[in-house]
Amino acid sequence: MNRNQHTNNAGAYTPDSRRRYVAFHEAGHAAAIYLINRAREIPPLLFSLRFNVSGMDDGADFQTSFENYIGYIEGGRLLHTLPPTLNTMQHPPMETGQDWIQTPEDLLNAFEADVINLLAGPLSEAKYIAETDGEIFTHRLVDPPALENYGGAFDLALINDYLHSFSTDPEERDQKLNQLHRVAFNFINDYHNWRAVSKLAGYILAANKNTICYDEVAAVLEGERENLRGGFGQQ
Template sequence: MVLDMKRNKIIDVPSFDNKLTEHKQCVAFHEAGHAAAIYLNNKAQNLPPVFFQILFKDRSGSSENHKNTYHIIHDDCIARVEGGRLIQSLPDSMDAFLDKLVAHDDVMVHAVEDYVSAFEADIVNLLVGPLAEAKYIADTDNELFNHRLVNISALKNYGGRSDIATAYEYLQSYSPNKRQQDEKLDELFNVAFDFVNDYENWKAISKLANHIIDSDKDTINCEEVIAVLESTDMNDFADEISQPDRYVRYA
């Protein structure tokens, strides 16, 4: 099972080339946010590498005019990050699942901590996508980017509707209580906001977004993403991450 992270806000077909360019840039920053978080956020928490790739629809094979029109009309299909999920299947109740793990072996306490970190990282990585798009637009318009102006409910304006829906799928296993779900989402939203607002992270997201804009590929694999983010020789890590059977996954 894979986790698709995509920009899914449907908008009208732009009338001018500059509007189309602006739209492509928004999409690039959205997907760059997801991809950068999957690599950098997971790495910062010592979570295992996980396979992902950025997919684009119809980057080749049709005329530019037809291709661009199709992308804008079917905006939910223009680009997405495939994979990137640490939690492969969500339990009906996370508390019951974790209690069962610990009951089997006290040593499992560390594994439980890792599972919780992976669970929360998946949600944060979902939220970073629309937040990166929001920050790009705010910076472009010389506007402030803060929690008051960009909150969870505002993310739907930045292609984040499906990201929020997937986050709530996670939170339903976290707790059946809507208030507790919202509190946890608020907590992780703040983590995602701080990730995007961090200078080094934003520089990495921007670098990857520009690479996406300049690329004419239908697929940008994780090795290429990592090389852009690290701007160094990533051959050793690429060898490891390109072998899916070597990944650590959380059931």
Template sequence: MKRNKIIDAGSQDKLFEHKQRIAFHEAGHAAGIHLNNKARSLPPVFFNIIFKDMAEAPEVDGMTDQSIHDECIARVEGGRLIEILSPSVDNLGDELTARDDDAVMQWINDYMGAFEADIINLLIGPLAEAKHVAETDGELFNHKLVNLKALNNYGGSSDLALADEYLKSFFTDEQQIDEKLDELFTAAFNFINNDANWLAIIKLADYILSSSKNITCCEEIVSILDQSLDHFQNRVANARYRYV
């Protein structure tokens, strides 16, 4: 009986650790959608976080794809600035032929801003999970240890697949795709390494874990992230004032 209790306790610990990882992953996506988009002066977009009881999902050990299992438990619903991708650059050109030059340039700039932000926000999710795991294990978190390929180890397979879909809808050259993905990965990494953003992600992940609800609505998420950011900025301002 004692042995069974020890095994059960160990299983519960493992389950909670896995739930934490998923919470940080989704909190990362959410922080990107709200804070990254806001920092880039992009319009707000509606989204929710779905986070089910893990008992409702298939067993972790029985899943062949960890990302599929995790998506059974949690996901961000909505949140993309570009919902329907244009099949190719040629199609974009066809859509713009009826517009004047200034309108075309503005449309392209707006489209590219949204296009890149969506990809960055996809990458922020697995990066947030990776940073959480690194900090929990007392390990370093940098580009050498966590690269694009490593995101597959942090529930990032579907995020990378969708990012690839985005890029192939706009670029036809593989080298261009790789270069753009590296550029956007660096932007996502820098977002995660920003202290204010990271504390906001921690705050939201903790809220998700402590909540008994399956759905965290957009208004709650935005409020938590903004309050965390305001609190951080006030702390910084107060610290500077004390040293003046």
């Protein structure tokens, strides 16, 4: 799950704003993977957050070369080998690498979770920018095509691959995308979830590291759950 450079207004970036956009984007992905997968009773998925500046080593000064500053998640997807058609989704392939996927329902659950988690990154970035600029944040203003403007080009390309595996019917693909976009939007826009995403983004910014491991992400998100004492909003 990579965060791409915005396709418009990139020249307006400052080093600090770009760094924050990346942090919120990847925090959205990570929080969704950790929390949504658990809500769907999917076994824990180990992953790492990676941040780097092109041509620089671990421990590099992140205050320079921000045009090349990127973030991505290693190991954040449940399905790396997608079934070619909807028909094959009805007979789960055993080579998914996920032992818990034993039924068509399990496979669909993993499929939907991956797409939701991919959408959560650019939606998180969009919400952060909207709040920073004092703008409203609605699912219609940040529909799937608009997410390309929030570092989501790579995410949308992957989602397109998922949808073509889901169905050969364009209308059915659009319906599924709109359904999962609504779920991802509601997740990011939920007060409790957004607090968790914001706390994780703050941790990413303060840590200033090239790699943040799964255990660090889990500690931040579980700490936020404990602070809220009421759990996270229902999906």
